[in-house]
Amino acid sequence: MSAAARARKAWEQTMSPSSRIHVPVLAGELVELVAPQAGETVIDCTFGGGGHARLVADRIGPRGTLIAIDRDPVAGRRFEQFADEVSCRTRFIPMEFSTALKTLQDEGVRADGLYMDLGMSSLQVDAPERGFSYSHDAPLDMRMDPRQELTAAEILNEWPESRIVQILRGLGEERFAGGIAREVVRRRPLETTSDFVDAIKAGMPTAARFGSGHPARRSFQALRIAVNGELDSIDAALPLAWDTLEIHGRMAVISFHSLEDRRVKRFFASLAVGCTCPPDLPVCVCGHEPEAELLTRRSIVADERELEANPRSRSARLRGALKLAERTAS
Numbered sequence: 001m002s003a004a005a006r007a008r009k010a011w012e013q014t015m016s017p018s019s020r021i022h023v024p025v026l027a028g029e030l031v032e033l034v035a036p037q038a039g040e041t042v043i044d045c046t047f048g049g050g051g052h053a054r055l056v057a058d059r060i061g062p063r064g065t066l067i068a069i070d071r072d073p074v075a076g077r078r079f080e081q082f083a084d085e086v087s088c089r090t091r092f093i094p095m096e097f098s099t100a101l102k103t104l105q106d107e108g109v110r111a112d113g114l115y116m117d118l119g120m121s122s123l124q125v126d127a128p129e130r131g132f133s134y135s136h137d138a139p140l141d142m143r144m145d146p147r148q149e150l151t152a153a154e155i156l157n158e159w160p161e162s163r164i165v166q167i168l169r170g171l172g173e174e175r176f177a178g179g180i181a182r183e184v185v186r187r188r189p190l191e192t193t194s195d196f197v198d199a200i201k202a203g204m205p206t207a208a209r210f211g212s213g214h215p216a217r218r219s220f221q222a223l224r225i226a227v228n229g230e231l232d233s234i235d236a237a238l239p240l241a242w243d244t245l246e247i248h249g250r251m252a253v254i255s256f257h258s259l260e261d262r263r264v265k266r267f268f269a270s271l272a273v274g275c276t277c278p279p280d281l282p283v284c285v286c287g288h289e290p291e292a293e294l295l296t297r298r299s300i301v302a303d304e305r306e307l308e309a310n311p312r313s314r315s316a317r318l319r320g321a322l323k324l325a326e327r328t329a330s
C-alpha cells in the first residue's frame with residue numbers, strides 16, 4: 001500500500017462517524033508533501049472540517065503545534081471539538097488567511113509546514129441557508145465570513161451589468177455571461193438562489209441548459225469567488241505563507257479551478273528559478289540561486305478510487321514546494 005493510501009486509511013479510521021462530514025481531498029498526498037514530523041509547527045490555512053488537520057496532528061504529536069486558520073465561524077466551532085481530540089498544541093485564528101498570516105509574521109511565528117485547501121467546504125455547501133448551493137432555495141448570501149458586508153444579493157442587485165458579465169466570464173468561464181447578466185438585471189430584485197438559477201437558465205440558449213453538469217454551476221462558482229474576494233486573498237497570502245516558513249519548510253496547496261492553480265503554479269515556479277544568465281555565458285555571473293525546489297513538477301490529481309468515493313476531488317490539483325532560501329523578490 002502506498003504512503004498516500006496508508007495516510008488516507010488512517011484518516012478514515014480516526015474520524016468518528018459523526019465528524020465525517022467534509023471528506024478531505026488528496027489527504028494522503030497532501031500529508032506526504034508537507035511531511036510533518038514529531039514536534040514540528042504546521043499551519044493549516046483553511047481548517048474547514050479539520051480533515052487534513054487531523055492527519056497532521058497525528059504526525060506532529062504532543063510536542064508539535066498546529067495553527068489553524070479559517071474565516072468561517074462554523075469551522076471555528078468545529079475546531080473546538082478537534083482541539084479536545086488531538087494531542088498536539090493547537091491554536092485557531094478566525095480570520096481571512098492573508099490577514100492571519102500577517103499577524104503570525106508580526107508575532108515572529110515560523111512554521112515547518114504549511115498548507116491551503118482552497119475553496120469551500122462541504123460544511124458550507126451543505127448548509128442550505130448560506131446560499132452556496134444551486135440545489136437549495138436560500139437567500140443570496142455566499143459569505144464565508146458572515147461579518148463581511150458584501151453579499152451575493154448586493155452584487156446581483158446593485159452592481160452594473162458590465163461588472164456582472166466580467167464576474168461570470170472571468171471567474172466562471174461562463175460562455176453565456178452576457179445573456180445571464182442581462183436577465184439578472186431585468187429580473188431585479190433577485191432574492192433567492194432559485195431566482196438566480198432561473199435567471200441563469202433564461203439567459204442561456206435552451207440546448208446549453210442540458211449540457212454537462214448543472215447549468216448554474218459556473219455562475220455560482222463565479223459569484224462565490226467574487227463575494228469572498230478569493231483570488232485577491234490567494235495573491236496576498238502566497239508570499240506571506242512562504243515567508244512564514246522556515247528554511248527547509250514545505251508548503252502545499254490544493255486548488256479547485258484553473259484560476260487558483262495558475263496562481264499557485266506561477267508563484268512556486270518564480271521561486272524555483274535558478275541562474276538567470278544568458279545561456280551563451282560560459283560561467284554564471286548573476287549568482288541567482290533558486291529559493292524553492294518544486295516537489296511537484298506536475299500537479300497531483302485524485303486517483304480513480306478517490307474520484308469514485310468523493311466527486312469533489314474531480315477538479316482538485318495539488319502542488320508543493322520546499323523552501324531553500326528566503327524570498328528576495330518583493
Ligand SMILES: C[S@@+](CC[C@H](N)C(=O)[O-])C[C@H]1O[C@@H](n2cnc3c(N)ncnc32)[C@H](O)[C@@H]1O
Binds near residue numbers: 047048051095119121
Ligand atoms: C475546502 S475547505 C477546507 C477543508 C479542510 N482542509 C478539511 O479537510 O476539512 C476550505 C476552507 O477554507 C476556508 N477559506 C477559504 N478561503 C479562505 C480565506 N481566504 N481565509 C480564511 N479561510 C478561508 C473556508 O471557509 C473553508 O472552511
